[in-house]
Amino acid sequence: MNYIILYALTALASLFEWPVESGDFRVSAGIIVFMVALHHKRFSRPILMSLGAGLVVTLFRVGVASLSG
Numbered sequence: 001m002n003y004i005i006l007y008a009l010t011a012l013a014s015l016f017e018w019p020v021e022s023g024d025f026r027v028s029a030g031i032i033v034f035m036v037a038l039h040h041k042r043f044s045r046p047i048l049m050s051l052g053a054g055l056v057v058t059l060f061r062v063g064v065a066s067l068s069g
Contacts, residue, residue, distance in 0.1 A: 003052065006034070006037050006049070007053055009033055010030045010034045010056070010057060011053075011060035011061075012030075012060075013032070013033040014029065014030025014031075014057045014061065015064065030053075034053050
């Protein structure tokens, strides 16, 4: 799996989230997609992959928030 594809899938999946109990804590589908991909495909540098995915998800969410108002 290419890095760019994994980043894109993680960013898109991060838009879906589930609340845990009745508080403000939520679990994002992005972390689930990313962890499954890391487990399935052994990347040589998982920490760098995590930092890259976090940056892409942050930029994607800022972009979505700015476009939606």
